[in-house]
Amino acid sequence: MRGRNLPYLLIAPAVIFLAVLFFIPLVQTIALAFETRSGPGLGNFVRMADDLNFHDAVVNTFRFVGLAVPLQLAAALGMAMMLRHLGKGRDLVLWIWTIPLGLSDLAAGLIWLAILNDKGYLASLLFHLGIVSEPQSWLTYESPFALFVAVVIAEFWRATAIVIVILVAGLQLVPKEYAEAASVFGASPWRIFTRITLPLMKPSIQSALILRTVLAFEAFAVVIAIGGRNFPVLVSEAYNWQNFNQEPSVAAAYAVVVMGLSLAATALWLRLLRTPAEQRG
Amino acid sequence: MKRRTALRLSAALLAATLATGEACAADLVFTSGALAPVQEAQKMRTIILKDYIGTVSFLPDEPPAMLTRLRAEFQGNARVSSVVGANDGDLAVLAPTGALAPIDDLAAQLAGRGFAPDLMAMGKLGTEHQMYIPWMQATYFMVANKKALPYLPAGADLNALTFEQLRAWGEAVQKATGKRLVGFPAGPNGLMHRFFQGFLLPSYTGGVVSTFKSADAEKAWTEFAALWKTVTPNSTSINFMQESLLSDDVWIGFDHVARLLGALEKRPDDFVAFPAPAGPKGRGWMPVVVGLSILKDAPDPAGARALISYLTQDTTQLITAREVGFFPTVRATLPPDLSPGLKMAVSAIQNTGGAKDSLAAMLPSGLGAKGGEFNKVFLDTFQRVVLRGEPVHEVLARQGETLQRIMTDANAPCWKPDPASSGACQVK
């Protein structure tokens, strides 16, 4: 009996904590999204969907999450593997790679604006190389593709560190003997990576993907800093409705959509990267 | 061992914060949505509030966070802030929630200060009672880099510029430099909506709401779209024109005085300041008011009144003007010893209000919490007509419906320069 209740006892503090602090406002806000003057209904969602920027925001959000998250996972996996073969100085290198984690959104936005704006470091570099002779406007509504790439690069720089930390911590627990044994039997490094290391890291990869996807749906400070008014995403629209249009109920509708997408993505990762019970340690 | 050090450290930290927390528990809390930038806040604390008899915690915030916090303090019954200083539009959002205390008696008591009557009237926020006391005023104007002056169209007078001449000027600059160097603050935190409400539309149509769908309004938007061809495409990311002016990305820019002053103060010799252009119906311009309100059930109502009285006496008002570039709301003559940048701003503002064709457009009033949606109508129209090139007539018809719905919902009567209305203002 005690054994069956134990997991519930272990999660109880976290559940109680969230219930007391977080769930009442959450429920109130979700209710607000479904509240209209004529009673409960979808009025706020209709207003949201009718809005000028809604379509762009949906498209931008999916393009952004769809490109940034896989890129970050691939890069972080590569970086975690690189660290593994490093002897001395390993933790110094890891520290450098995780520095962006410590940056506020404001700082990250400033940095990338200083790099990518008309007279930024990128344009200056190209100037010194003799490729351009004038400041370059990349971040305007007239060049939406460049703007999109810029937003993805900035987010890639800022938020890959979080994936690295999770994967590095996970990689610690993958026993080296398996790889060594496979190597004795003549397996190529790539085969060892895909057949042994990767499957053993599945729990960490799953966590990293879940957290990163959820955060990517929520990212907006850097997006606004670089994209201005020209790259609306769902969350930035939610904040616009909340702060500038003073319509908390439409903002809540946007927030419910963001939440729905995040949870759907999480459910997807939980299913796709499931570790069957019999394989657990 | 290590753990003990950590424990001791956190205990010391805790003690330190508790001690400092107690030390200022008796302060009067002055929450502000204005003067939030670092330098202004610092001047507020160390210079403007220096001679006040009590101790004040000046807490500047970005307006959205400030509004949320004050509403929460009110709803949750936590009385922390006593005074709030904010833009007219932000106070208009707070008033309908009941968070502000009516201060008719304070207004009567301070009547001898010589407040401008229309500013004092705005402080009622469309209610029966005085909801704020006008604290500071400001407006918008234009600043140009002196490098742009040679391209000014022949016969144009900087202080009597028209929209037509502005476009010709922008085109001449573009022709000479190959770059679009006119700038508007159309970024996500920019104040572009005020340009449409207080400058473009009044200048072309003589109104804002009632004339929203008129042929004059169509002309205004069409000609602005033509002007936009000379405007830097970065404009949709510009929130503060001073940065763009200082980096030479913009040679001719429009913005709020507080968002231009930085450039004028830093390089007064490189810039000129002048009124925004005029259209067929006059030189539309919008005075801006920052008000002071007392929160309902404030922890220190007497202190709050004393602070407002202090901030609106003429000596403090002049210090405020000199230090942060917001102008007096009371009768007071600015001293001649202003900094060169501030002097330019003052003369641009005086040239705006004193122009022969001057046409003052008031801040939207009576909209309450609908103020944000009201602004969105103008920004959406801008986005569709100017940025996306949709047909003007259809856009104005569609946005006009939204505008009418907002006016009817808020039951807001017209404000100047629209002709007075009985009942909600009508989009004609």
Added chain:
Amino acid sequence: MSGKRALYLAGIAVVCAWVLVPLWFIAANALGGQAVISAWPKPFIPDAFSLVTLGEFLAIEGVFRAMLIGIEVAVLCTIFSVLLGLPAGYALARYTFRGANAFRLMVLLTRAFPVGILALPLTVGFIRLGLYDTPLGIALMHTALALPFAVLVSASLFQAIPRELEEAAWVFGCSPFQAAIRVVMPLALPGVSAVAIFAFVISWNEVFAASVLSARNRTLTAYLLAMLSESPLTYQFAGGLLLIVPSVLFIFLVRKHLFAMWGIASR
């Protein structure tokens, strides 16, 4: 072989540069001032450095106190996150129980729902609980935001630690609790430090909740950022640089623990 090694080290160096060069730019702009910010072409090394703007920040009234509060809040948040997150993560990793996935989703809600949209009811709730304008209140809020990391990351690590190790400890007479503490915890140390890093950094950099939940008692980030976003770029760069330092130092201090165990096999 040595050619390969050189290539590999070059790769590491390139990645380091990718991270560090943009950081250098924020420092160059903060120390070079307006001259650098509006220069074309931009100098990669400013001609003149000045600490004036940074100094002005440190001279702002209340900065030191806000820094103490910021550190206190971040430390509290780190402690709470570990205390709440680790047991929950252990439960998810070791037991198959009904509602496990529901719990996972529930923990994620604090991140899946944009917190700024919750601000008003959230703050009212905190006021009712008497937590408004206290460092403890902000720390609890930040813990809610850090909990998804604490729970999911520790769960994925516990999952990778073989259960046999614990069972072996039981055989040697440890109670399940002792086994968890003495055998599993040391192995899970990288995870604990990852959780700590996330919690500290999230708390240190969080602005919005901190600024609506506090008035007099502000964390440094909330205290400065409220002023920063409307300030000239010179101040934004200087403030941005200043705020990076503490969290980067913290990551530096705990980085070693991320490599606490070099794989079970390497013992």
